[in-house]
Amino acid sequence: MIKKELVLSLKNVKKIYQLGKVELVALKEINLDIYQGDFVTIMGPSGSGKSTLLNLVGCLDFPTEGKIFLKGKDISLMSESQLSQFRGKTIGFVFQEFNLLPQLDALENVALPMVFQEIPIEERKKKAKELLNSVDLKERIAHQPAELSGGERQRVAIARAFANNPEIIIADEPTGNLDSTTGLKVMDILTNFHKKEGKTIIVVTHDPHIAEYSEIIVNIKDGQIVTNHKESPKVLWDK
């Protein structure tokens, strides 16, 4: 068996928010290893700390205590700008609200992460077109987000997430704002990318149906991982 590369590792991570004089412990002693090619679902009820965990896993925030290693690099040792660039290259994001820039059209939105990586204009245009093609939006490249349906916007967002060919895709409730048919379509696209290109997918959701797509389910409650299973994902949520 080929040993998989450890792409993301959280070691004794704690996150505390200071709300005035009150300390709010959002995450306690989190230890989590995610390997290349894993399809992980992070689940938990509202207020469980899953959004905080998503921010840390996505390197959008620093832990109060503990260490986060992204591809073996300790993110706390990086400057904000270094981390931004590293994150842009290594992680792609898909958000529940799509989060496309309203001023840019579909092609420009998909090309934007490549702008920040200073990829030449011709190359990024070509790549963005290919990606939009792969999510069946060839005809919609010149449309602005306001002119696209919810499902189309999410597909643009997925294409954008893959722009820099990242190793990890983090999707925060990717089907939360879509109807069930469109949601299934979006999940199929993500699964396809996972299977064909061996990308690591981390999905945060409270929808057990979405969890069915994954191989690993991380269940979180009161800021702690309560279960971390690789088998029979369906069983976990019911427990």
Added chain:
Amino acid sequence: MFGGMNEYFKIALRNLKTRSLRSWLTIFGIIIGIFLIISLLSLGEGVNKAISEQIQALGGDMIMVMPGGDNLMTSMMMGGDELEKEDIRAIERADGVDVTISMSYRGVIIRYEGESKFAPLAGMSFEEEVLDIFKRFQGWSLSEGEWPRVGRREILIGQQVSDEMFEEKIKIGSQIIIKGKKLTVVGALNSLGSKTDDGQIYLDINDYYSLTGEKKGSAKMVMVKIEDGASLEGTAESIREDLGKVRKRKVGTDGGDFSVITAEKIGEITGSIVGVIQFAIILFAGISILVGGIGITNTMFTSVRDRTREIGIMKAIGAKNSAILKIFLIESGTIGLIGGLGGTALGLFLAKIVEYYGQVYPVFYISASFNPFLIIFGISFSFFVGCISGFFPALKAAKLKPAESLRRFE
């Protein structure tokens, strides 16, 4: 370093367009500031130029004696007081005085070929000796016609009156009507380099008295040519003394209600007045620009707040702090730049209108100076103000934490 500038411009400009009302209101604030700076400075420069031309025209060896003491500028403008015969005689007798030329002036309506215009009429002696002084010291020369003769109701006109004041050029030998009296134009002067002089109509002083009803022998100004070898300041001092005695005896005051001025002195007075005016212009325009700049800062802070989530997204997908800073600086710089372009154009337009009215009514002649440096300054200064005003909001945007920005407004 400039990677992605195209997209940064696109994001910034489209954002300005999306919030067009807010953007235009902010731009309008800058337009007003730059408009004030450009119009006032270009007119201020014009005033300065007109004054130096006037001083130049006075000639270095001439002394001017005018009624009115401390408030010289007011008496020049209002022309209230007059110098009497006795006063003029005192000036003539003062040490160092060679020739005195009495002059009076007032604004009149002149009619030519059915058209009426307002113009300054100057009464002066047309004796040969006097005309010689004007030719020698003020550069008078005829463009056409001949010099007017004494007591013939003949008039001499400045170049601007001759060529530009009326729709048709005034012909030599034709008649113009002032206060119902017909006067014959016998000569036109070449340009004297000063628009005020070029806009004058000259009439023999005695004809002037009978036409205007002003007291015979009085004058609003006496020009003095000093004797060869006499000192300018010494002669001026002696006039001051002699005239002072006469005025004191006559009016019973301390004798200070007249002014003896040399070209140098006028330069000093006007220089200081223009200096004060320019300082005030810069101060007010500066305040106005400051207000415009605060407007930009306010708009940009609001924009950062509105777009916090957008900033979070850009950071999440790899934007460095510097990229965010650039986008917001482009936005505020563009506001400044458009404001600068608009303000400069509007300022120059207003200056041109004032200049145009000055040409129609030469009494108020003022030229607008279209200095290319001023234009470049107006545009680049407003761009700079835009960048400076937008810097702190842009810095705030650049320093936002991605997780917090994405969480906000959720």
